[in-house]
Amino acid sequence: MLGGGGMNPRKMKQMMKQMGIDVTELDVEEVVIRTGEEDLVFDAPQVTRMDAQGQETYQIVGEPESVDVGTGGSGEDSGAAEEAAALPEDDIAIVAERAGVPEQDAIEALEAEEGDLAAAIARLE
Structure with missing residues (x-):
């Protein structure tokens, strides 16, 4: 200085x-x-x-x-993990239960629908 x-x-x-x-x-x-x-x-x-x-x-x-740049930290999977962490666990559980799918499918649907529960469930049904 x-x-x-x-x-x-x-x-x-x-x-x-x-x-x-x-x-x-x-x-x-x-x-x-x-x-x-x-x-x-x-x-x-x-x-x-x-x-x-x-x-x-x-x-x-x-x-x-x-x-x-482009790795999102420690590899490709960390980007998906960060996005999943941004989604509330309750939302993931609700979508998985209502649509009768594994949590990973629920996460993908929620990400695709930008967190909209109803749209994610509709996408999976």
Whole structure:
């Protein structure tokens, strides 16, 4: 940032304020930086926003996890697992029971119908 090695943090803030630089700590759960080859996922990073002369700059401190683009994490199946996790277990059970099909078929129908229970059941009957 501004060199200050060993400088009192309070004095550093005061100097930055005098120069018109406003620093704000943000409460962030996750940051994703998407490139052409990979996603860099920071879980619970420390993020600071600096406003100086109308320009906002963000600083991210943390250890990223690299995720290849198109794999959805650890392979093709993880994408389906994430989508299934997004569907309520009760909805999956209801569709499977009413349509008399295995849960995997119920999940596929719910995904195809964007979570609409009645449409998923109708699709399977």
